[in-house]
Amino acid sequence: MAAPTKIARLALKYGPVVYTLAQKYGPQVAEQLLRQREPAQRLVSAQRGRTSARRLALRHADSVVDGSLQQVFHAGEAYWVVFSRNEPVGSHPHTNIPYESLLLNADPLRRVRPEELRRTVHLPRRGRR
Incomplete structure (x- = not known):
């Protein structure tokens, strides 16, 4: 650490x-920061x-009978059907x-159930000592 007299x-x-x-x-720097924000x-x-x-x-698919969902893309946007x-x-x-235009080129085999799609991570438990 620098000495207080040097600072x-x-x-x-x-x-x-x-x-x-x-x-x-200063004003130019502040404006640039706001623009990048x-x-x-x-x-x-x-x-x-x-x-x-x-x-x-996922919540919607859980609430319907035999619910499943599929991600499709239309005009560069992602949709979940x-x-x-x-x-x-x-x-x-x-x-x-x-729905017909959303699912026009979609593969029906890629449809998944909500249980398969949920992201769950199972971490190993620490052993007791």
Whole structure:
């Protein structure tokens, strides 16, 4: 750790330079930070929307008779289509696109039950000593 006298000497030497640069470039730096923040927030909210749609689809598939679900893509967006027996009953996130166009090129063999799709991690238990 630096001695307090050395820190004070450096502050006196470089303080005015740092102060003038902060006055000159401070607003530009603050604006740049705010600009870079918006794309990151959009990415995080989009990711949160995708995971909540998956969670809602799992919950919906649990609530119907012989529920299963399948992830399909339409116009670059991911949708979870929920089935009851072999009939589509819902999609998450909700869309007005008909099920026929969502499932046009979908493989029915890729449909899964909610139990198979849940992400569960089984960690080994610590042994008692």
